[in-house]
Amino acid sequence: MIFRPLFAAAAIFLAGCQVSPVNAEPPEAPQWRLAIHGGAGVITRGSMTPEQEALYRAGLQEALEAGADVLRNGGSALDAAQAAVIPMENNPIFNAGKGAVFTAAGTHELDASIMEGSSRDAGAVAGVTIVKNPILAARAVMDKSEHVMFAGPGADAFAEAQGLETVPNTYFDTERRRKSLERVLETQSRTAADKHGTVGAVAIDADGNIAAATTTGGMTAKTAGRVGDSPLIGAATYAENGVCGVSATGHGEYFIRVGVAKTICDRVKLAGDSIGEAAEVALTEVADLGGDGGVVLIDGNGDVDFVFNSEGMYRGWIDASGSWTAIYGDETETEE
Template structure:
């Protein structure tokens, strides 16, 4: 596989496509910025109706506004990334929270992680079945326990003990995901869409603090207990002040093996690469192993990039100059 698309900060704001080369520095960096994704995969104009495209665009705009509202009022990057992903966890268009894909045993097992770049504090949950918003549980783990990750029943019990909103597992059910499960079980084969749909956000606030969050329902018809990259710090999520913040989406097994998020930040920190160069390298390793997907990244200077080796990625960016969303590889 080859790197299909790279969009730099300047290209996004001007509405132009960029080639996979390092861009010139943005002349006037904004005081804050938020970048989101809603999953990467085989996303083409031919395969999407105008109505569905409009629905995804509106959902991305809602998520951007939720996070931007935090940053405009002087809030933290950490609060912003949590605020941005919650609407996507609540929207059945995405594979996170309500509308998440189903396991082979016809249940929903959700994963999420969050990381604060200030002191590299992090929290995660894996395989939760009753937490309405898994990202809230991940943050509770980070701030209200001595640990970084809880899984399974223990994660649900912890979240309930923290007073988070709990639901029956059937809350996450949608007919769309039931149909997808039946198709995969019948054909014994997953499409790219069945492996993707993770949502995430990265942000930089007015104080230069970085944060990242990632949340997912995993892959359709996954084995019970399977854990992908989304709750793993360093695989799908990483943030370190002065370096970068990353949220990834794609075929999790490959992102785990490469350690995509930490690889990107380490290449920026230790090799002096730009966020674009580091992202290209990490996703190149994923592609060599046979995987695909994408990342969103914000650097310590506020520059950002979308990099993916799939047909498209639901994505958006907002800062004081305005907001923009995109879906396809040639947007």
């Protein structure tokens, strides 16, 4: 059965969260689907020029198409999630690879994680400085080592040993991010945009396998060595077949303390919550502690939710019936 996922006619506010659900009846046979995010924060209409908005929508669509190409051709959810985030790592408008934010020391330290839901294998890297695409390093940790995470110089060395492309740390520089660093160092305060630059993807393939990937440059002007939630399995990334896949973006310290991704999947698995209900609970805990952000989710039926308690989140989904992208909190899609 071919269908277009049904979005609520207006943004739904529950426990301080904005929910844009894709609640569609699952097809009789598994159908592939992919959903992505490009960061959350104070993203309101008028906060960017039409040209900037067009760049973000184009960047989201490029990422969706890259992942969809894998799934259309019978590829795995794991490969699709990886393929979807690579264009965002390469796109300087996102905070992942090229265009990653600066540390307080004026350098770049990048984090990434990936997980697949059939065996719950996972890989992650933290604080890499020369790996062009950190998600490939995370995948290499998963596939080519007995470990789950490498950090710092050891992660860089492992990636080099696997033949991954490396670049000078200055490759990640952009003038926009340098100005953000200068502003934060001068004011000693961060805006939401300085905290919420993570990108990620979740996918389900035609065999019902679920995977998730998350990658980031971290927080503007972070202390060297700081690690947020993005490389931590169970905080920003989690996948379990028949249950859910999660990729998160937000103020990482709070997402770590709540264990957002695992909390969501456990509530789906053990309490019988829908992915949207479970995400509202987790993000309410984040808000109660003082943090904000969002998640993109897929459940075992292939249903998708985007749940966030920030003013906006770069996001989108794609399947055989079409695709959709959004930026602002009040963007919804109705049934055609």
